[in-house]
Amino acid sequence: MGLRIGVVGAGSISVRGLLPHLAREERVELAAVCDPVVGRAAAAAERFGVGRAFVEYEELLARGDVDAVTIASPIGLHYEQGKLALQAGKHVHFNKTMTLTVAEATELIELAKSNDLRIVASPGEMLRPHHVRTRELIAEGAIGTLSWVSCGAAFGTYHQDESVRGGNDVLSNIDPSWYFRKPGGGPVYDMTVYALHTVTGILGPAERVTAMSGVRIPLRGDVRTDADDNTVMLIDFGGNLFCVATGTAAGGMRGGFGGTYYGTAGTIDGLLLNDEPFDFPNRDPSELSPRGPGNQALLPHVTGVHREIEEQHVYEDVMQLVDWVVDGKPSIVTAEHARHVIDIIESAYRAATTGQTQELTTTF
Numbered sequence: 001m002g003l004r005i006g007v008v009g010a011g012s013i014s015v016r017g018l019l020p021h022l023a024r025e026e027r028v029e030l031a032a033v034c035d036p037v038v039g040r041a042a043a044a045a046e047r048f049g050v051g052r053a054f055v056e057y058e059e060l061l062a063r064g065d066v067d068a069v070t071i072a073s074p075i076g077l078h079y080e081q082g083k084l085a086l087q088a089g090k091h092v093h094f095n096k097t098m099t100l101t102v103a104e105a106t107e108l109i110e111l112a113k114s115n116d117l118r119i120v121a122s123p124g125e126m127l128r129p130h131h132v133r134t135r136e137l138i139a140e141g142a143i144g145t146l147s148w149v150s151c152g153a154a155f156g157t158y159h160q161d162e163s164v165r166g167g168n169d170v171l172s173n174i175d176p177s178w179y180f181r182k183p184g185g186g187p188v189y190d191m192t193v194y195a196l197h198t199v200t201g202i203l204g205p206a207e208r209v210t211a212m213s214g215v216r217i218p219l220r221g222d223v224r225t226d227a228d229d230n231t232v233m234l235i236d237f238g239g240n241l242f243c244v245a246t247g248t249a250a251g252g253m254r255g256g257f258g259g260t261y262y263g264t265a266g267t268i269d270g271l272l273l274n275d276e277p278f279d280f281p282n283r284d285p286s287e288l289s290p291r292g293p294g295n296q297a298l299l300p301h302v303t304g305v306h307r308e309i310e311e312q313h314v315y316e317d318v319m320q321l322v323d324w325v326v327d328g329k330p331s332i333v334t335a336e337h338a339r340h341v342i343d344i345i346e347s348a349y350r351a352a353t354t355g356q357t358q359e360l361t362t363t364f
Contacts (some may be wrong), residue, residue: 002027003322006066006090008057008081009073010035010044011174012164013095017311018318019048024305025315027322032064036089040170048169057081061088068118068325070318071095076184079104082119084109091259093321095314096122098338101346102362105339112335117298120321121338123194123313126201127320129298133257134268135202142273144265146206150201151199151260152246152253153191155179155229160220177223183280185227188247188345192231196341199243202259205363206243208236209344213352216249233348236357271295336364 002009005028007014014033022028035041036055045053060069061084069191071081079099085092086108098121099105112119125131140144153256159165159176165175179185200206216230232240235243246253254260254269261268271277277285282298294300295314320331340362347358 002029003326004029004031004065004067005318006032006064006069007044008034008060008069008071009052010037010040010076010171011072012159012162012176013314014072015044015164015171016162016175017309018070018315019044019050020131020309021223021306021311021315022318023050024049024309025319027319027326031066031350034060034064037170043170051285058084061085061090063109066090068180068321070321073324074178074184075189076100076178076182078184079108083110086115086117086119089115091118091321091325092120093318094119094121094335095317096193096337096338097184097334097342098122099342100183100189102343105335105342109335109339118321118324118336120317120324120333121335122317122333123197124317124320124331124333125194125198126332127299127316128295129280129282130295131202133278134258134261137273137278138202138261138263138267139152142266143263143268146241146261146263148202148241148262149199149203149243149259150245150253150262151192151195151243151255151257152248153187153195153257154246154250154252155187155191155247156250157243180220180223180225180227180229182227184258185225186229186231186242186247187249188228188231188348191257192245192247195245195255195259196344197337198257199245199259200337200340200344200364202261203237203241203243205237205340206235206344206360207238208357208359209347210234210351211348211356213349228349228352230347231352233344235344264267267350273348316357322327333363336362340364 032052041053070093209231213231266274301314343362
């Protein structure tokens with residue numbers, strides 16, 4: 001039998017990615033799933049062969065017979081649910097973003113350590129070999145002296161248009177409203193977090209951040225937006241090396257989740273060095289286009305049928321936890337890295353409110 005995992009939340013990421021991946025993973029036993037919408041967890045359990053279904057999260061922890069949980073609920077719930085899991089002796093994988101604040105992240109890190117439990121906190125962007133090679137190319141001087149970086153993401157109508165919205169059954173009529181509401185909504189916590197993990201993974205910890213932020217689209221359908229949906233950050237990595245990072249209502253910044261790196265002797269943009277593809281381990285030119293969608297097929301566990309299922313990176317991060325717990329193989333997808341990114345986000349919102357540049361207090 002594999003590691004017994006409970007899936008917390010049967011929403012979009014679970015139905016499209018987590019459950020179909022884990023149902024096909026021999027090293028995992030899908031022991032339990034929970035969701036507060038009556039009937040949704042039961043429907044998910046039937047479709048994906050999950051052992052038990054619960055409406056209440058506390059019931060999953062008490063009676064789900066799990067070793068670990070993957071928390072795939074709205075971001076504003078992650079801290080409390082993670083804390084309960086750790087207190088119950090369960091290892092935890094957090095779908096992004098782990099918590100809303102540095103204080104919450106620190107409490108969970110210390111709780112895990114005191115109970116000899118493991119946390120893997122998505123997204124594991126530095127598992128992608130092209131990001132590692134980008135870091136090496138910059139260190140080797142391939143683009144001269146690095147000057148600045150651009151990265152970011154935009155909401156658009158992505159979450160409203162997902163395949164699990166607007167259907168006639170409990171697994172295809174999932175409400176996206178939380179993405180636009182506090183706590184935990186907005187494109188920065190949901191999408192820019194990928195870019196921030198990548199850029200800090202490549203450049204190292206940041207030192208300061210300032211930002212402007214607010215609500216640009218006040219109404220999305222019947223949902224009134226109260227979480228900022230239009231944020232532009234300026235991040236200082238020291239030595240006058242800066243990054244512009246966006247989490248906006250529309251219009252993505254050049255670089256996207258991976259970043260574009262501008263140097264005195266050239267530019268790295270995605271998989272291109274000065275507009276030409278660069279090599280990195282396991283690259284298969286016949287299979288991956290230079291601007292493919294994150295090159296998820298290069299992630300260590302994404303093989304076979306998993307290449308045909310959505311959200312491969314989420315499956316990869318869960319398997320990082322499996323390897324850590326079962327084989328004792330620590331993952332680079334750490335809670336400390338996630339906490340530093342949370343520091344950037346929390347400080348950016350504080351800077352936007354106060355008009356004052358914020359000093360970051362964490363590292364990894």
